[in-house]
Amino acid sequence: MSSRLAERQRALAKLIEILLNLRNQICGLGIPLFLAFENVGKEPISGVWSDIFTECGVIMQQQHIDAGEAWKMVTRKNRDSIPLEESDWQVLSDFGEMLGKSDRENQESVLDLEKENLEMLERRAAEAIKTKGRLYRNLGILSGAAVVILFL
Amino acid sequence: MGQQNNRIEGLDMLLSTYFPDRIRKAVKGIRSDYTKYLEEIRIRSGLPLMGVFSGCDYFISQEGVLLHSHESALNITAKEVNSLFLLLCEQSIYAYQDEIIRGFITLKGGHRAGICGTVVYEGNRIKAIKDISSINIRFSRQVEGCAQDIFQQLIRNRQDIYNTLILSPPGCGKTTILRDLCRLISQGLDNNRFKGLRTAVIDERSELAASFRGVPQNDLGPRTDVLDGCRKSQGIEIMLRGMAPQVIIVDELGAKEDADAIQMAWNAGVRIIATAHAFGLEDFKRRLGVGQLAAKDGFERIVLLGMENGKRWTRVISVNGDEHSGMAKDYWMSDGFFRMRSYGNENVIQACRETACAGKTHRNPT
Structure with missing residues (x-):
């Protein structure tokens, strides 16, 4: 349980890194969204998010749908492979909705807003590690002690 | 002949990649002996679908019949124009913003989409074109040997x-x-x-x-x-x-x-x-x-x-x-x-x- 919380925080931190990369591809280089998603997916640093971004890019190109729709489709399908909680997915469900629909200047604001959302989720995840993580660890120790006492 | 075949292939690619359903069906319905003379497709919000064939304008019906009168032609909605615009930009307006400001987007195959809408200024500079109202798809043809x-x-x-x-x-x-x-x-x-x-x-x-x-x-x-x-x-x-x-x-x-x-x-x-x-x-x-x-x-x-x-x-x-x-x-x-x-x-x-x-x-x- 405790390691799951740590994985959740790592996944969110990774997504913030990906967002910075995406910002460079979109606002700096002006690469079309489907290609930017594919490029991000190919990066080794993308970790658990790699397949999701790659698949989003492929679906966008093949089915001619926008980033919001592709993101929803892919995350719905691959939700189990990412260690996030339901509340995280609710915040992330609109990710991509505004991507690609305006000029570079506006896309920067959109990505900044997404980054703020993710940082907020990451903070929550860090707090959860502190509180719930300690609780789970203590519970584990106590359970272990209880088992030892029973055997004695 | 080769160039004509290439043009028709180019048209198929454009239709399948970019066009909304109703427009795609209408253009696909045009007889192939007319398609080879197709130079432009003009898509205007709230107005009938039009094609330019060897310099002459014809309206196009839902079934792809060429008409002189616009009454029975396929009427295009604002939503279709917007959807086409987003597809032409590959759902990435920012990637094409410099081209949009110049009034056109270059498409795969060298074809070109001219764009009309509301121009947004920042000082003396055109910052963007919003509320896209018309799109003119012009088919590119390189005439090898003409020089x-x-x-x-x-x-x-x-x-x-x-x-x-x-x-x-x-x-x-x-x-x-x-x-x-x-x-x-x-x-x-x-x-x-x-x-x-x-x-x-x-x-x-x-x-x-x-x-x-x-x-x-x-x-x-x-x-x-x-x-x-x-x-x-x-x-x-x-x-x-x-x-x-x-x-x-x-x-x-x-x-x-x-x-x-x-x-x-x-x-x-x-x-x-x-x-x-x-x-x-x-x-x-x-x-x-x-x-x-x-x-x-x-x-x-x-x-x-x-x-x-x-x-x-x-x-x-x-x-x-x-x-x-x-x-x-x-x-x-x-x-x-x-x-x-x-x-x-x-x-x-x-x-x-x-x-x-x-x-x-x-x-x-x-």
């Missing part, structure tokens, strides 16, 4: 060409001729008659190469480097510095800076092939800034293009007006010019279509 005979007049020797200026009013095929000249200069001629030269294209309006994601969609020859979307004056300097070209090709000279950059290229021993809007050599010479380029020690060959009663004529002269032409002169016209017949009627008609202005340009070149 073959002109090219013969521009060869100085096996490894060199004359500095050449192509002049004509709008819509007479300057860019088409320039594109084919570029291909020929870069490729060279068979039997070692002309050795291909390293050619640099400054494609300010993305019309020559029609680059899509950096890949030229038109054949400009094997020794050609393309600088896409760059101003001519800056582009010439960049190319001279970095690519060591033997020939530089630019479209539509006009500004004083263009003339300065061309002088710089000449000082570096590089040949220039350029076009400009003008009704004749004297008209060009009067132009402020660039007119001096047609003086002595400037351009050595002038190619004049024109169209009269829908027919194309071409003339190659020197800067002092001497005729430099081995072309057939058996079709002299009343104004003293002769029509160039040698590259074949079909090519002439195609080049004429390519300009998309064939029916509109009947200006007297004199």
Whole structure:
């Protein structure tokens, strides 16, 4: 349980890194969204998010749908492979909705807003590690002690 | 025939990639013997779907029937126009914002989508075009071979060409001729008659190469480097510095800076092939800034293009007006010019279509 919380925080931190990369591809280089998603997916640093971004890019190109729709489709399908909680997915469900629909200047604001959302989720995840993580660890120790006492 | 097949393939690709369902079905329903004459598809919000076939407008019904009257034609919704616009931008408006500001998007295959809507200004600069109301898909056609005979007049020797200026009013095929000249200069001629030269294209309006994601969609020859979307004056300097070209090709000279950059290229021993809007050599010479380029020690060959009663004529002269032409002169016209017949009627008609202005340009070149 405790390691799951740590994985959740790592996944969110990774997504913030990906967002910075995406910002460079979109606002700096002006690469079309489907290609930017594919490029991000190919990066080794993308970790658990790699397949999701790659698949989003492929679906966008093949089915001619926008980033919001592709993101929803892919995350719905691959939700189990990412260690996030339901509340995280609710915040992330609109990710991509505004991507690609305006000029570079506006896309920067959109990505900044997404980054703020993710940082907020990451903070929550860090707090959860502190509180719930300690609780789970203590519970584990106590359970272990209880088992030892029973055997004695 | 090959070019026609390519065009139909291009149309299928465009339809499947970009078009909303109803429009796709309507265009697909057009009889194939009409499709080959299709030059433009015009999609306007709240108005009927229209096609331009060999310069003539027809409305298109839901089943693809061509109509003179708009009443039974397929009416396009604002949502369809917006959806088409997003698809043309590959769902990434920011990636095409510079092109959108210039009023068009270059598509795969070199086709072009013209855009109309509400212009948003920031100071004196166009910042964006919003609320897209009309889209005009123009099919690109490279007319390979259309400059073959002109090219013969521009060869100085096996490894060199004359500095050449192509002049004509709008819509007479300057860019088409320039594109084919570029291909020929870069490729060279068979039997070692002309050795291909390293050619640099400054494609300010993305019309020559029609680059899509950096890949030229038109054949400009094997020794050609393309600088896409760059101003001519800056582009010439960049190319001279970095690519060591033997020939530089630019479209539509006009500004004083263009003339300065061309002088710089000449000082570096590089040949220039350029076009400009003008009704004749004297008209060009009067132009402020660039007119001096047609003086002595400037351009050595002038190619004049024109169209009269829908027919194309071409003339190659020197800067002092001497005729430099081995072309057939058996079709002299009343104004003293002769029509160039040698590259074949079909090519002439195609080049004429390519300009998309064939029916509109009947200006007297004199």
